[in-house]
Amino acid sequence: MATKKKALKKSKLRHAEYYDFQEIQDKLYAESMDGKVFTKLVEIITLPENIKLAYRNIKKNKGSKTAGTDGKTIQHLEKLSEEKLVALVQRKFSWYVPQSVRRVEIPKDNGKTRPLGIPTIMDRLVQQCVLQVLEPICEAKFHDHSYGFRPNRSQQHAISQVHKNMQLSHLHYVVDIDIKGFFDNVNHGKLLKQLWTLGIRDKNLISIISAMLKAEVAGIGFPEKGTPQGGIISPLLSNIVLNELDWWLASQWENIPTQYPFKQTPNRNGSPNHGNKYASLRRSGLKEITCVRYADDFKIFTSSYSNAVKLFHATKDWLKERLGLDISPEKSKVINLKEDYSEFLGFKLKVIPRGKTKQGQTKFVVESHVREKSIKKIKDNLAKLTHAIQYPKNATHSEYEEIAKYNAFVLGVHDYYSMATKVSKDFRGLAFSVQKSQKTRFQQRLKTAAEVEKNRIPCHIANVIKERYGKSKQLRYVRGIALAPIGYVKHRHPIQRKRGVNSYTAEGRAMIHKQLEAVDMEILHYLMRTPVWNASIEYNDNRLSLYSAQMGKCAVTGAKLMIGDIFCHHKVPRSNGGTDAYQNLILLCGNAHRLIHATDPNTIARLTDSLNLTPKQKTKVDKLRSLVHVESC
Numbered sequence: 213m214a215t216k217k218k219a220l221k222k223s224k225l226r227h228a229e230y231y232d233f234q235e236i237q238d239k240l241y242a243e244s245m246d247g248k249v250f251t252k253l254v255e256i257i258t259l260p261e262n263i264k265l266a267y268r269n270i271k272k273n274k275g276s277k278t279a280g281t282d283g284k285t286i287q288h289l290e291k292l293s294e295e296k297l298v299a300l301v302q303r304k305f306s307w308y309v310p311q312s313v314r315r316v317e318i319p320k321d322n323g324k325t326r327p328l329g330i331p332t333i334m335d336r337l338v339q340q341c342v343l344q345v346l347e348p349i350c351e352a353k354f355h356d357h358s359y360g361f362r363p364n365r366s367q368q369h370a371i372s373q374v375h376k377n378m379q380l381s382h383l384h385y386v387v388d389i390d391i392k393g394f395f396d397n398v399n400h401g402k403l404l405k406q407l408w409t410l411g412i413r414d415k416n417l418i419s420i421i422s423a424m425l426k427a428e429v430a431g432i433g434f435p436e437k438g439t440p441q442g443g444i445i446s447p448l449l450s451n452i453v454l455n456e457l458d459w460w461l462a463s464q465w466e467n468i469p470t471q472y473p474f475k476q477t478p479n480r481n482g483s484p485n486h487g488n489k490y491a492s493l494r495r496s497g498l499k500e501i502t503c504v505r506y507a508d509d510f511k512i513f514t515s516s517y518s519n520a521v522k523l524f525h526a527t528k529d530w531l532k533e534r535l536g537l538d539i540s541p542e543k544s545k546v547i548n549l550k551e552d553y554s555e556f557l558g559f560k561l562k563v564i565p566r567g568k569t570k571q572g573q574t575k576f577v578v579e580s581h582v583r584e585k586s587i588k589k590i591k592d593n594l595a596k597l598t599h600a601i602q603y604p605k606n607a608t609h610s611e612y613e614e615i616a617k618y619n620a621f622v623l624g625v626h627d628y629y630s631m632a633t634k635v636s637k638d639f640r641g642l643a644f645s646v647q648k649s650q651k652t653r654f655q656q657r658l659k660t661a662a663e664v665e666k667n668r669i670p671c672h673i674a675n676v677i678k679e680r681y682g683k684s685k686q687l688r689y690v691r692g693i694a695l696a697p698i699g700y701v702k703h704r705h706p707i708q709r710k711r712g713v714n715s716y717t718a719e720g721r722a723m724i725h726k727q728l729e730a731v732d733m734e735i736l737h738y739l740m741r742t743p744v745w746n747a748s749i750e751y752n753d754n755r756l757s758l759y760s761a762q763m764g765k766c767a768v769t770g771a772k773l774m775i776g777d778i779f780c781h782h783k784v785p786r787s788n789g790g791t792d793a794y795q796n797l798i799l800l801c802g803n804a805h806r807l808i809h810a811t812d813p814n815t816i817a818r819l820t821d822s823l824n825l826t827p828k829q830k831t832k833v834d835k836l837r838s839l840v841h842v843e844s845c
Contacts, residue, residue, distance in 0.1 A: 233261045234721075237348045241716035244352035244411060253414040257345045258305050260298045266340035267297060270333075270444070272776040280332030281312045281430050289333060301337060308420045310335050310427040313440055327396075329429060329440035339424065339444040346412065346448060348716045353410050354451060355458035356711075360507035361447035363715045364724065367557050370506045371631050372706035374513075374556060377502055378549060378563050379578045383513035385520040386554050389527055390543035394508040395446070396438040398453055399536045400425050403439075406452050421445075450507060453535065460530060461503045461512060464523075506557060520546040550576065558586040559632055582629050582638040590625055594646050594698065597621055601690060602653045612672075613743050615693050616752070619677055620740040622696040626680075627733065631706045636699075643686065643699025650688065650695075659689045672750070675757045676736060732764050738775050751792035755780045758799045766801040768832055769823055779805040783839050798836075808836045 236256060243250075256262065267289065270276050276286035289297060311332045317325035331339065347363070354362065359370040377383045391397075403425070404418055412418070424445065428434050439446045439453075499519040503512045512527065514520050524546050531537045547553075553560035560583050563576040582590075597618040604614055629635050650658055664671050673682070673694035681687050686697035714720025736759055743752040758780065764773050779800045784790030800808070807819040825833065 233259075233265050233344070236261075237344070238716050238718070240345065241348035241352050241714075244349040247411070249411045249413050250349060251413050251415075253345055253412065254305060254416045254420070257341050257417070258302045262341055262344055263298050263301045263337075264294065266301075266337055266344060269344075270336055270340050272774075275330075275336075276333065278330055279314075280330050280335070281314045282332045282334075284333050286333055289337070300334075301341065304334065304338055305341075305420070308338065308423055310338075310423055312428040312430045313442075315429050315432060327441065329442040331427070331440075331443055335424075335427070336444050342417070342420070343445050343448060346445075349412060350410060350448060350452060350455075351714075351716060354455050355462060357462070357503050358451060358455065358458050358505045359709075360505070360509075361451060364713045364720075365709060367506060367628070368631060368706045369709035370504055371557060371559065372708045373504045374511065374561065375578050375706060376708070377504065377513040378561065379576065381500070381502070381513070382576070383500065383502065383515055384549045384563055384576065385514050385517055386547050386549055387512040387514070387520050387524045387527065388543070388545055388547060388554055389510065389512070389524070389531075390540040391508050391531065392538045392540045394537065395441050395450065397537055398439045398450070399437055402535060403449060403453055406456060410452065421449075425449075447507070454505065454508065454510075456534065457510075457527075457531070458503065458505060460534075461501065461527075465499075465501045504556075509556065511554065511556060517546065517548065553581070555583055558583050558629070578633060580632045581634045582632050586629070587638060587642055590629075590698075591642060591645065593621060594618075595649065598646070598650055598653055611691060612693055612752070613745070615690060615695060616740050616743045619674070619694075619696040620737045622698050623676070623680070623733075623740070624737055625698070626701045630701055630704045633703050635701055635703050639699050639701055643697065646698050647686070647688070654690055657690050659692075661685070661687045661689070664689050664692065672753055674740070674753050675760055676740070732772075735764060735773065735775055735778075736760070739778070744780070748792045751780070751797070754792065754794045754797050755799070757794060758797055762799055766804055767798045768800055768804040768829055768836075769825070770829075771801055773799060773801060777802045781805055781808065781836070783836060785840055788841070804833070807833060809840060809842065811842060 236259075240250075240256075271286055271290075279285050292300070311334070313329040313331050313335075316328050316330060318328050320326050351363070357373065359365040359367070359373075400422065404422060407418060407421065424443065425439065426434055426436075427440070429440070439449045499514055499516060501512060501514045501519070501523060503510055505511075512520075512523050514523060524544070528539050528544070531539065549561070549563045551562075553562045555561075559580050561578060561580040564579045565574050566577040567575045569575050597614070601611055601614040601618060604610055629639075632638060659667075659669060663669070669689070669692050671689055671692040671694065677694050677696055681694075681696055681700050684697050684700040686700050688695045688697065710723060712720055713723045715724065736756065739756055739759060744755070759773070759778075762773075765771060766773055779802060781798050781800050782790045782792075783796050783798060786792075790796050803819050803823055807816065807823065810816045810819060820830075823829075
């Protein structure tokens with residue numbers, strides 16, 4: 213299955229290496245691990261390499277095309293020369309005063325709205341510069357059980373840890389605590405003190421971050437508390453606030469010192485095995501607890517109801533006294549997982565009896581479902597996508613393009629929610645409703661696979677759809693174009709995070725690059741969602757097939773293809789009789805593509821030097837240039 217090839221998105225890591233800023237980040241991480249105090253960080257933040265890296269990282273972000281209160285987008289920065297952009301950002305840091313933040317309301321599942329703050333594009337660039345320096349310092353200080361908005365961590369890793377706590381550690385009582393309006397109630401003074409405690413003691417930088425927190429919200433005024441949702445640096449700041457909670461909870465069990473220094477042998481995923489230490493603590497009468505946190509959504513697991521109740525009140529009081537945060541009484545509770553479900557990241561989970569252990573005790577395993585609210589949200593999105601297929605916006609939005617978006621959405625939903633043990637059952641009812649709706653909407657345009665084969669209807673099915681859904685009887689076609697079946701999905705176990713993976717150590721990056729040898733499904737989904745307008749179906753289908761066949765790499769340089777830098781090149785141009793056939797297409801990175809078409813000697817020389825081609829690669833380029841009737845370079 214294609215999901216087995218899913219790799220981590222590491223474009224930011226590639227960019228850091230490209231701009232030669234990785235070594236500085238590695239040094240910051242190592243020094244932070246050693247407890248160093250940082251007093252001159254603005255000097256690093258304003259380095260030209262960091263500013264250029266920040267620009268590249270925000271350039272391909274979809275939010276870069278959203279204007280702030282000044283009406284400017286990334287297109288305004290694109291017009292500046294490299295030198296002017298660097299000088300402009302450096303001047304900003306010499307006396308930083310943020311512009312006002314544009315406020316928009318985002319609908320929530322419960323019908324209410326969530327305020328989102330959109331800084332100006334220049335303030336976003338400044339925040340990205342700060343983020344790239346603060347992140348390695350903070351990563352060295354963050355607790356291992358937090359998973360949200362951190363490099364090399366995901367919701368899948370958090371769910372995997374939850375499964376481990378429930379099924380392997382037998383922690384069947386959970387404390388669910390919902391912080392009331394967390395992002396809106398963060399105490400600015402407390403946050404700045406927490407930065408100081410982490411070793412970030414550059415007073416100039418502290419004042420810049422303070423200014424970011426207090427930036428005027430257009431039409432509202434100057435906030436006295438809270439971190440603006442929508443700011444690039446806000447997720448990091450929210451993790452800094454709750455990192456203190458993580459370590460306090462760890463001090464209640466896993467970090468309790470023991471008289472005997474137990475030897476720790478690593479587990480298969482690289483994490484230390486504390487089995488002997490924990491066994492000793494259990495014999496002492498202490499109750500085991502552990503926490504899993506994703507942003508402000510966290511769960512505390514323990515082994516008894518009485519201990520869970522104590523933890524509930526202790527955590528509630530600690531949040532109020534230490535962080536000035538209140539909990540939501542109606543959403544916070546103690547749950548016995550043998551009897552009730554606990555909701556987390558779109559799932560609801562409990563444990564059910566399943567057989568006996570060797571000692572004759574009842575064995576409990578995790579049972580998880582897709583949350584009802586998540587099912588409704590998926591159903592609503594599918595209805596909108598189905599409507600878009602039925603009524604394409606205009607001539608440039610063909611049925612094929614809308615079907616590509618529909619299929620990409622289904623693939624993404626399956627990739628994520630397949631972690632639920634009962635996902636097949638949950639999606640069965642959803643599939644019935646969706647198929648009924650599509651039959652009504654598409655009528656004679658909708659065909660089964662059997663009807664397509666029987667009537668010899670010309671059909672198009674992308675490789676990724678054929679590989680995953682080709683054997684499904686639920687597969688349907690609209691005018692011969694395959695629709696991914698929402699009901700054809702089976703459970704897969706969430707994968708645990710490998711502890712050695714780290715963006716800021718050479719050994720950790722080696723593990724990341726090894727994972728990147730697989731096809732990046734996120735990029736494949738992106739290509740599906742964004743077919744080339746006015747190009748043929750054959751062209752767009754072959755573009756997807758080539759990405760898989762080339763393992764996501766440039767056919768000339770062998771470098772990983774990244775979103776925004778993928779070009780599908782006709783070997784023989786269409787103007788010379790070339791077609792959209794698979795054999796006539798090839799995927800290239802931007803510089804390789806420009807080199808094939810370049811005619812100016814200076815441009816050719818510059819591109820050749822930047823690509824650093826081997827003799828074999830140069831021969832390939834010359835062959836491709838000859839096909840477009842351009843002289844060898």
